Every structure is written in structure tokens, then in C-alpha cells.
Amino acid sequence: MSHRTVLQYQLGxxxxxxxxxxxxxxxxxxxxxxxxxxxxxxxxxANPDRRRRFIQEAQAVSALNHPNIITIYDVVDDGETQYMVxxxxxxxxxxxxxxxxxxxxxxxxxxxxxIAEALCAAHAAGIIHRDLKPSNVMVNAxxxxxxxxxxxxxxxxxxxxxxxxxxATLIPTPMTVEGxxxxxxxxxxxxxxxxxxxxxxxxxxxxxxxxxxxxxxQSAFGRGTTIATLTAVLRDDVxxxxxxxxxxxAELERIVAxxxxxxxxxxxxxxxxxxxxxxxxxxxxxSGTLTGIPTATIVTPPPPVPRSLKRRMPWIIAVVNxxxxxxxxxxxxxxxxxxxxxxxxxxxxxxxxAATSSSEAILTNDNIVDMVGENVAPSLxxxxxxxxKTNFSLSPSDVIRLSKAGVPAxxxxxxRDPKAEVAxxxxxxxxxxxxxxxxxxxxxxxxxxxxxxxxxxxPITLRVGDDVRMDGAVVIRKGATATGVVVDAPKKKLLIxxxxxxxxxxxxxxxxxxxxAIRATSVAAKDGISKRPxxxxxxxxxxxxxxxxxxxxxxxxxxxAVSVKR
Numbered sequence: 289m290s291h292r293t294v295l296q297y298q299l300g301x302x303x304x305x306x307x308x309x310x311x312x313x314x315x316x317x318x319x320x321x322x323x324x325x326x327x328x329x330x331x332x333x334a335n336p337d338r339r340r341r342f343i344q345e346a347q348a349v350s351a352l353n354h355p356n357i358i359t360i361y362d363v364v365d366d367g368e369t370q371y372m373v374x375x376x377x378x379x380x381x382x383x384x385x386x387x388x389x390x391x392x393x394x395x396x397x398x399x400x401x402x403i404a405e406a407l408c409a410a411h412a413a414g415i416i417h418r419d420l421k422p423s424n425v426m427v428n429a430x431x432x433x434x435x436x437x438x439x440x441x442x443x444x445x446x447x448x449x450x451x452x453x454x455x456a457t458l459i460p461t462p463m464t465v466e467g468x469x470x471x472x473x474x475x476x477x478x479x480x481x482x483x484x485x486x487x488x489x490x491x492x493x494x495x496x497x498x499x500x501x502x503x504x505x506q507s508a509f510g511r512g513t514t515i516a517t518l519t520a521v522l523r524d525d526v527x528x529x530x531x532x533x534x535x536x537x538a539e540l541e542r543i544v545a546x547x548x549x550x551x552x553x554x555x556x557x558x559x560x561x562x563x564x565x566x567x568x569x570x571x572x573x574x575s576g577t578l579t580g581i582p583t584a585t586i587v588t589p590p591p592p593v594p595r596s597l598k599r600r601m602p603w604i605i606a607v608v609n610x611x612x613x614x615x616x617x618x619x620x621x622x623x624x625x626x627x628x629x630x631x632x633x634x635x636x637x638x639x640x641x642a643a644t645s646s647s648e649a650i651l652t653n654d655n656i657v658d659m660v661g662e663n664v665a666p667s668l669x670x671x672x673x674x675x676x677k678t679n680f681s682l683s684p685s686d687v688i689r690l691s692k693a694g695v696p697a698x699x700x701x702x703x704r705d706p707k708a709e710v711a712x713x714x715x716x717x718x719x720x721x722x723x724x725x726x727x728x729x730x731x732x733x734x735x736x737x738x739x740x741x742x743x744x745x746x747p748i749t750l751r752v753g754d755d756v757r758m759d760g761a762v763v764i765r766k767g768a769t770a771t772g773v774v775v776d777a778p779k780k781k782l783l784i785x786x787x788x789x790x791x792x793x794x795x796x797x798x799x800x801x802x803x804x805a806i807r808a809t810s811v812a813a814k815d816g817i818s819k820r821p822x823x824x825x826x827x828x829x830x831x832x833x834x835x836x837x838x839x840x841x842x843x844x845x846x847x848x849a850v851s852v853k854r
Contacts, residue, residue, distance in 0.1 A: 294364060294371055296317045297315070297323065297371070297373065299325060300314060301313055310327050311324055311325065311326050312324070312325050313325075314373075321376075323376050324374045324375065324377075325373055326371065326372040328369060328370040328371070343363065346360055346363045346372050351825055352410055353820075355809055356402045357434065357435050360372060360374050360375075361373040377436075378428060379426050379427050379428035379434075380426070382425045382498070383422040383423040386501060389505045391503070393503075397566060397569055397570040398431060399425070399427060399431075399433050400566050401566045401567055401570050401810070405810055407435070407488075407559045408559045408563050411558070411559050415438070416486060416487065416491050417494070418480065418486065418490065419437060419494075420435070420494040420495060420498060421494070422501060425498070473517045474497065474509055474517055475497045475509075477490040477493035477494060478493070479552060481521050481522055482522070487552070488559060489555050489556075489557065490552070492547050492555050492559060493548060493549075493552075493555065496508070496544055496547025497509065497548065499544055499547065500529070503533060503540075503544070504532045508548065539565070539569055540569060543566065543569075546562075564729065570727075571727075571728070650677045651672065651680070652679050652681075653680055653686060653703075656680075656690070656699065656703065657689075657693045657695065660695050660696075660699070666696050666699055670699060670702045673703060674702070676706075678706045680704075682703060682704055687700060723848070724758055724804070725847055726843075726844060726845070726847050727844065728756065728843065728844040729841060731753035731841060732750040732753060732770055732839065732841065733750060733752075733753045734834055734837060734840070735751055736836050737832050737834070737835050737836050738832065738834045739831060739833065740831050740832055740833045741778075742774050742789065742822075742833060743774070743777050744774055744775065744777045745774060747771065747773050748774065749771055749772075750770040750771070750793075752764055752767060752769075754766050761853075763798055764798055764799065764804075768796060768797040769797050770793060770794075770806060771795050773791065773792060774790070776788070776819070788822075789821065789822040789833050790822060791820065791822050793842045794806065796842065798848075798850045799850065799852055799853075800851040800852070802850070804844060804845075804848050805845040805848070806842045807843050808840070808841075808843075822834045
């Protein structure tokens with residue numbers, strides 16, 4: 289096929305192969321640009337099912353106009369062979385990029401969030417990929433991810449609200465084609481391996497396998513033979529990440545495990561859940577607050593009880609006894625966080641002295657610092673100060689030490705006069721500044737119809753669909769107003785719509801009343817105009833580009849400071 293000319297396309301070197309045929313780099317002489325051309329081989333062109341699936345891929349991809357999904361330009365036919373003309377991406381696949389030992393965590397999160405967003409867009413349009421794998425994910429030099437090869441894509445019906453309802457596809461999922469499983473064995477879901485009907489949760493499993501491989505450099509289920517690999521997909525759990533990556537964030541381990549559950553009902557139920565969890569992790573990574581599981585708790589046996597713990601044991605037990613007594617009387621209870629994950633070794637149990645009453649426990653500065661470090665509620669610490677024997681030192685240097693250790697001022701005041709009764713102070717609202725990270729996700733809903741003949745510059749109004757939170761505080765409330773404008777109006781060329789209607793987002797209202805810049809794509813556009821198609825593929829009345837209630841995603845444009853009540 290190299291150096292062959294088909295219409296205005298001059299085929300060059302072979303750059304790959306997909307499920308439906310070989311792929312060549314080509315030059316579009318009319319538009320003077322490089323494209324990729326997927327060629328359906330002559331042998332399979334004669335197969336009606338293969339031809340149908342080739343057209344199906346073209347239809348599936350053309351319906352998904354998204355920055356992280358490969359763009360299809362055309363389908364052409366020279367009388368003998370069919371060709372799909374698609375976007376040419378100058379980059380490498382994850383199969384080429386992932387080294388032994390895996391990619392660095394920040395790089396994994398950058399790629400994974402983009403893949404998740406691509407799958408969210410596909411699932412929102414009612415399409416599942418069914419062949420997600422590292423060789424079908426391309427990354428260009430700028431770090432932009434493109435999901436390729438929707439040759440096995442299917443239109444789906446999503447599960448009903450009934451969790452026990454069976455999954456369904458609009459088109460039955462065949463088990464084999466010419467004796468071969470549809471999809472790639474290493475990454476297919478158990479239900480796909482069994483030839484069952486599929487929904488978007490199958491892609492979630494495949495995504496989990498790809499994410500696992502990005503992190504570890506090892507195939508999640510790959511074995512020596514196809515049968516052994518299939519068996520692993522159906523039966524075996526993956527090796528825990530903590531055994532391969534010391535210090536892996538616990539939340540990331542939870543996300544991978546939640547994707548790789550064998551039973552679809554136990555997995556994440558939507559890619560949107562996965563995307564939100566990954567976006568939260570990426571924000572922590574970008575801000576430098578992402579922490580992992582301490583290596584010592586992963587790879588070493590339980591340590592002996594430290595001397596400091598032996599020293600703290602009498603007052604810890606006293607506090608527990610006191611608070612449990614209060615709970616019985618209706619006063620409350622205390623979750624003993626310091627022993628929630630403590631190993632129960634024989635030597636540790638032997639080190640524990642007999643329980644003492646709160647009146648026998650003597651609280652010191654070190655005990656207060658320890659309790660604050662264990663995240664004990666300040667009210668409970670003050671209560672123990674009031675009811676226990678104390679031996680505090682509150683010299684200027686001690687107060688400085690307590691403050692640096694995070695001991696609140698009201699606790700230090702209670703330490704000054706342990707028996708004083710403090711009248712409750714009226715609570716006045718306090719305010720804090722929260723920094724919103726660039727790319728923070730905002731779910732939006734269109735408030736009015738957009739007509740199909742809307743012109744460039746037509747304003748659009750949307751409402752925020754869910755509270756947006758940052759650092760535990762609501763920064764944008766559900767129902768807040770967001771604005772945007774139509775960028776590209778649809779244009780016809782020879783009775784065919786050559787340009788799709790797009791829109792950009794402008795502002796969204798924060799809880800403190802300020803208008804925050806917001807964009808339509810997760811990654812800022814190089815030309816400064818982040819835009820998306822108005823048509824999401826959702827059903828709408830004739831004559832409309834989008835109807836009221838259509839859901840979109842917006843992203844905070846640049847780091848922003850918002851004042852919130854605490």
C-alpha cells in the first residue's frame with residue numbers, strides 16, 4: 289500500500305495495525321496535512337461482517353468529538369478497498385512509553401485522567417470501547433492523550449436504577465469472530481471473556497488493567513498462554529500495588545481495586561466516578577499534598593510497641609474508660625484512632641499495664657501533644673483536662689512548643705487553669721481562603737434550548753449540577769449560574785453540514801459571589817479558546833442543537849482563591 293494514491297491521499301509508511309486492518313501515514317494533498325489511513329484489507333473487505341464493523345467504527349468515532357479521542361475525517365472507497373481517514377498523532381503508545389517498573393506517579397495521573405475523560409465522553413454518548421489497552425492509547429509530545437481504535441465499539445443501554453437488573457447492549461455481543469475472542473485477552477473484563485452482554489463497567493475493568501500496568505510496568509493478568517491469561521482474568525486477583533510500589537497512595541490503590549472487581553456490581557458503576565476520584569488525586573499531586581502508605585507498614589513486620597506508647601498507655605486507657613462511661617450515660621463516645629490499625633502482637637499486649645481510672649492518670653504536655661497528633665476532638669481533650677490530674681508546664685518556651693505542635697489556643701487556655709469552668713462563647717462564622725486548582729471539574733446543565741440555527745456569539749446559560757468542593761468546603765454551590773457563548777455556528781457546504789456548532793464557557797459564580805473563569809476542556813487550549821461541540825449525542829427535538837437539561841462539563845481556568853465560611 290505504501291506510495292499508493294487514493295483520491296487526494298498519498299499513502300506513506302506503515303505505522304501500525306488495528307483490529308480491522310493496517311494503518312498508514314498519508315498526506316492529504318488537498319489540505320496539505322498529514323493524516324492516518326486505516327485500510328480494510330481486500331480479504332476482509334469481502335466479508336460483510338468485517339465491512340459492517342469497519343463502518344461501525346467510523347460512525348462510533350465520528351460521534352465522539354472530544355480532545356482525548358482520535359478524530360475521524362472521512363471514509364473513502366476506491367472500488368476494491370475501504371479506507372478510514374483519521375487524525376494523525378505524532379507520538380507513542382502507552383505500550384511503548386511504559387518502562388519496566390512503571391511510570392512516575394504524576395505522569396500516570398496525567399494520562400489516566402485524560403483516558404478516563406475520553407471514556408466518560410464515549411459512555412455519555414452510549415458507546416463502550418471494548419478493546420481498551422496500552423497500544424490503543426497514544427500520547428503526543430505535549431502529553432495529550434488520544435484513545436484509538438473503536439473497532440469493537442458498541443452502542444449500549446445503561447443499567448437501570450435496579451442494581452439487580454441485567455446489563456444489556458443494543459447489539460448482542462458475539463463470543464468469537466473466526467475463532468478469536470473480541471478484544472485483547474489481557475485487558476478484557478470477566479464478563480467479556482465469558483461472552484456475556486456488556487455495559488460501560490466492562491471498560492472500567494479494562495481501564496483498571498491499563499492503570500495497573502502504567503503504575504507497575506507489569507501486566508495485571510498476563511500469563512504465559514492465552515488460556516492461562518483468561519483463567520487469571522476470570523479467577524485471580526492482581527498482586528497488591530503496595531507489594532510492587534512502596535508508598536503508593538492508599539486512595540490510588542482503592543481506585544485500581546475498585547476498577548478490577550470481578551463482579552460488575554462491585555466495581556465503580558460509572559467512569560464519571562473514576563474520573564472524579566482521579567481528578568482529586570491529581571489535584572493533591574499538583575499541590576504536593578499527595579502522600580502514600582508508609583513503607584514500614586507495607587514491607588516490614590509489626591514493630592514492637594515504642595516506649596512513648598508505653599508512656600501514653602495509662603492516660604489513653606483512662607480516656608477510653610472515661611468516655612465510654614460518658615457514652616453509657618448518653619454523653620457520647622470516642623473512636624480510639626491510635627489503636628485502630630495497631631498490630632496485636634504478644635509483646636505489645638504484654639506491655640500494656642492494667643487499666644486505671646481517669647482520676648489516677650496524670651496528663652502532661654506530651655500527652656496533650658500526642659492526643660492532638662492522634663486527631664482527638666478538642667472538646668474531649670478539654671474534658672479530660674477538667675477531670676484528670678495534671679502536671680502541665682506553660683513557660684513561654686513550652687507554649688511555643690505546644691503551638692508549633694498544632695495544639696489549639698482553647699486547649700492551651702484550659703491547660704493554664706484546668707479546673708476553670710469556661711462559659712460557652714457564641715459562635716460567629718469564620719472565613720478561610722481556599723485555592724481552587726486549575727482544571728477543577730464542574731458539572732453543568734443547560735437552562736434553555738439552543739436552536740440548531742444559533743449564530744456565532746449566541747449567549748448560553750447553565751446551572752451547576754452538584755456542589756463543587758475543595759479541601760472539604762463547598763466553593764461553588766449547586767444551582768450557581770455559569771455562562772458561555774456559541775463559538776462556531778453550523779455551516780453547510782454542498783448541502784452537507786461541514787462545521788459543527790461549538791461553544792466556549794466564560795464564567796461561573798463562586799460561593800463568595802465572584803465570577804470565576806471556566807473553560808470547556810480539561811486542558812487549556814494553546815490558542816486560548818477551549819471549546820466543545822454543543823451536540824452531545826443526547827436525544828433532542830428537531831430544530832435544536834441542544835435541549836434544556838443537556839449536561840456538560842466545565843473546568844476552572846487557572847488557580848483561583850475563594851473565600852468560604854468554616
